[in-house]
Amino acid sequence: MIGFFRSDLPVARDATAHFLPWLVAVMVFLAALALTGVMGLDGLLDRWSRDASGTLTIQVPAATGANAETETEARLERAVRLLESDPQVAKATAVSRERLAEMLEPWLGSAELMEALPVPRLIDVTVSSGMSPDLDALTGRLRAVAPGAAIDDHRVWLARLIRLAEGLRMLAWAVIGLVAVATAAMVIHATSTTLAVHRPHIEVLHLIGATDSYIARQFARRAFALAVLGGIGGLAMAAPVLWVIGGLVQRLEGGLIPEITIGVGQWLVLLLLPPVAGVLSNVTARRTVRRTLTRLL
Amino acid sequence: MRQASHGKIAVRFESVGLRYGSGPEVLQDISFTLDQGSFHFLTGPSGAGKTSLLSLLYLARRPSRGSIRLFGEEVSSAPRALLPPLRRRLGVVFQEFRLLDHLSVLDNVALPLRVAGVGEADIHRHVPELLSWVGLGEHMHARPPILSGGQKQRVAIARAVISRPELLVADEPTGNVDDRTALRLLHLFSELNKLGTTVVIATHNEGLVRRFQFPRLHLEAGRLDVLPPMALTAGGGASA
Numbered sequence: 001m002i003g004f005f006r007s008d009l010p011v012a013r014d015a016t017a018h019f020l021p022w023l024v025a026v027m028v029f030l031a032a033l034a035l036t037g038v039m040g041l042d043g044l045l046d047r048w049s050r051d052a053s054g055t056l057t058i059q060v061p062a063a064t065g066a067n068a069e070t071e072t073e074a075r076l077e078r079a080v081r082l083l084e085s086d087p088q089v090a091k092a093t094a095v096s097r098e099r100l101a102e103m104l105e106p107w108l109g110s111a112e113l114m115e116a117l118p119v120p121r122l123i124d125v126t127v128s129s130g131m132s133p134d135l136d137a138l139t140g141r142l143r144a145v146a147p148g149a150a151i152d153d154h155r156v157w158l159a160r161l162i163r164l165a166e167g168l169r170m171l172a173w174a175v176i177g178l179v180a181v182a183t184a185a186m187v188i189h190a191t192s193t194t195l196a197v198h199r200p201h202i203e204v205l206h207l208i209g210a211t212d213s214y215i216a217r218q219f220a221r222r223a224f225a226l227a228v229l230g231g232i233g234g235l236a237m238a239a240p241v242l243w244v245i246g247g248l249v250q251r252l253e254g255g256l257i258p259e260i261t262i263g264v265g266q267w268l269v270l271l272l273l274p275p276v277a278g279v280l281s282n283v284t285a286r287r288t289v290r291r292t293l294t295r296l297l
Numbered sequence: 298m299r300q301a302s303h304g305k306i307a308v309r310f311e312s313v314g315l316r317y318g319s320g321p322e323v324l325q326d327i328s329f330t331l332d333q334g335s336f337h338f339l340t341g342p343s344g345a346g347k348t349s350l351l352s353l354l355y356l357a358r359r360p361s362r363g364s365i366r367l368f369g370e371e372v373s374s375a376p377r378a379l380l381p382p383l384r385r386r387l388g389v390v391f392q393e394f395r396l397l398d399h400l401s402v403l404d405n406v407a408l409p410l411r412v413a414g415v416g417e418a419d420i421h422r423h424v425p426e427l428l429s430w431v432g433l434g435e436h437m438h439a440r441p442p443i444l445s446g447g448q449k450q451r452v453a454i455a456r457a458v459i460s461r462p463e464l465l466v467a468d469e470p471t472g473n474v475d476d477r478t479a480l481r482l483l484h485l486f487s488e489l490n491k492l493g494t495t496v497v498i499a500t501h502n503e504g505l506v507r508r509f510q511f512p513r514l515h516l517e518a519g520r521l522d523v524l525p526p527m528a529l530t531a532g533g534g535a536s537a
Contacts, residue, residue: 008397008408204395207357208456209385210412212377294377297358 007218008210009201014194020186020223021230024281027183028234028273029241034175035273036242039266040249041169048158048165056125056133058083058092061148062118075146076121082145083123086138088131095122183277187223187284194219195292206296216289220282227281231274238270305333306369307464307495308354313363313373315349322361323349325519331497333463336490338506339499341516347499348392348468350516354497355389355466356380368463385413388462388494390470394453396441402428402452403437409460427455431485432478446473454482464495471502483509503527 060079063071076094083092095103100122101114108114127133135151142149195202205215246262262270308331315324323346331337339347352358353365356372365373367383375383388409396405406428407420428434431451441449450473457465465486471479483498483505490496497514500506506513510526 008400008404008411200395201397203357204391204397205408205412206381207355207384207389208409208412209381209387211381214412297356297377297380 007222008205009198009215009218014197020190020226020281021233023186024183024227024230024277025234025237027179027186028231028277029238031176031179031273031277032235032238032270033241034172034179035270036238036245036262036266037172038169038176039262039269041165041172045162045165045169048162054127054129055154056127056135057152057154058123058125058142059150059152060121060123060146061150062120064118068118072121075149076123078145079142079149080123082141083125086133088128088133089125090128091124091126093124095124097121180280183227183280184284187227187281188288191219191223191285191288192292195289202293203296206293212290212293215293216286219289220286223285224278224282228274228278231277234277235270235273307331307333307335307367308497309364309366310353311364311366313353313360313365315346315353315358316361323519324353324360324521327363327521329514329521329523331464331495333495334490334493336487336496336509336511337498337514338509338511339497339514339516340501340506343501345516346519347516350514350521351466351468351497351499354464355387356384385409385460386463388457388460388465390450390453390457390465390467392468392472394441394449396449396452396456398441401438401440402433402444405441405452406455406459408456413460424455424459427459431455431482447475447478450474451478451482454485458485458489461489461492462494465489465497467496467498469499469501471500471505476504479505480508 058079060072060076062068063075065071080092080094083089097114100119104114104119108117135153139149139151142151202215242262308329310327310329313324313327314322316322327350339350341347353360354367356367360373363373364371368386370379370383372380372383397408400408403424406424410420410423425434425437428437431454433448433451433455436444436448441452444452450470454467454470457467467486470486471482474482479502486496486498487509507527512526513524515522515524
């Protein structure tokens with residue numbers, strides 16, 4: 001290992017050796033946040049896409065009059081039975097009043113108020129897999145047993161959310177791309193500076209028979225080591241931030257955003273960032289040195 | 298002094314000219330041949346172009362015109378990729394030493410071996426041996442900045458000869474050492490020459506040129522003449 005980092009050039013003492021790890025740390029920090037965003041949005045989009053195509057919500061308006069509550073329950077039951085008899089429906093479950101009260105509590109406050117209001121009842125419907133029900137026909141049949149029933153197929157508003165999430169995912173990929181380009185640009189600048197500073201040493205190595213690859217290897221190994229070191233630092237900075245963001249997302253209520261957790265697989269992907277930064281720096285440094293050396297005899 | 302000659306040509310210059318930028322030619326129509334295993338002094342006044350000629354020999358620059366063949370290979374227009382293997386067959390003692398100050402004496406001398414891919418075990422066997430021979434055994438781990446001029450020169454010479462080069466090019470290799478050490482170093486070059494190394498040494502030290510009876514490449518105002526060894530004078534001296 002010591003042999004791997006042994007260098008005939010004093011590259012280890014350069015100013016670049018001090019600032020490159022810090023810059024790479026910042027880049028890996030940003031890349032870790034963006035990559036976690038990409039992976040989180042992937043999961044989110046998966047679930048939303050599944051929900052959009054696989055589930056419906058039926059609204060059954062509350063009946064009015066003397067036996068309003070009994071009539072509403074009867075309409076709800078008829079609607080559930082109708083749905084269960086439909087081959088395109090895998091499952092139809094009426095949302096209980098208690099659950100409804102729970103969902104409305106943030107807006108209506110106590111359950112007593114809900115008792116006094118003509119709150120519509122809901123039925124969660126899971127569509128049979130591969131089926132795409134004719135919603136207009138289904139609405140007509142439902143209205144025959146439960147007047148005023150309406151279908152919320154989620155698709156319209158979920159499609160907007162999906163578009164937004166896809167846009168954010170593209171943005172995150174763009175950030176990752178920019179981070180990679182910025183890292184390469186920094187390595188090119190650092191390597192060019194080091195090459196200029198050590199030109200007399202490089203000439204000596206050349207004149208005693210060193211090939212371009214031999215000289216480039218020394219810069220490339222150093223760039224790899226510094227970038228991996230910086231990458232580990234950047235990841236160490238990103239870990240607590242990601243943990244805090246994960247905690248904040250979990251505290252969101254309302255079920256709009258499904259639970260986003262950073263799993264073992266995602267952590268493993270993030271752990272690849274320092275070596276990826278190392279390889280990127282290594283390749284960039286090697287190419288920069290070789291291109292510069294072609295100007296020497 | 299014995300002059301080895303194996304019949305093969307190590308270096309051939311034909312009508313070589315060299316100019317820097319758009320300036321005048323510092324070397325004009327240089328033509329000469331060095332047999333493999335020969336020993337030549339390169340003499341001439343300061344500014345005659347000795348260092349320029351040597352830089353062409355050790356492939357630091359290309360001539361402005363003419364042809365240079367090294368070990369049978371045309372190098373004046375050879376692609377860059379062909380030069381490193383040829384350079385590994387050379388040993389060079391630069392006028393201003395050009396040691397790497399951040400490396401120890403041992404690592405400086407080991408450089409040509411490392412560049413050639415020689416293993417560390419061999420390096421740690423051969424380099425200390427040579428350093429002891431040139432009187433630097435105790436300074437093996439020192440850095441060049443703390444060495445005297447003469448010691449630096451010996452490190453530079455050790456670096457040039459460690460890989461047993463086929464052609465040794467030295468620019469004033471005895472310029473910073475006392476007469477005794479200069480003599481000792483010339484004997485080292487002479488021993489290498491006996492083993493088959495072609496040697497070209499630029500020097501102003503007339504005493505050494507007289508003592509070691511080798512032919513001279515004499516440069517004057519950018520033109521080169523091949524002269525016989527300096528004649529010995531009565532009483533051990535010599536005259537040109």
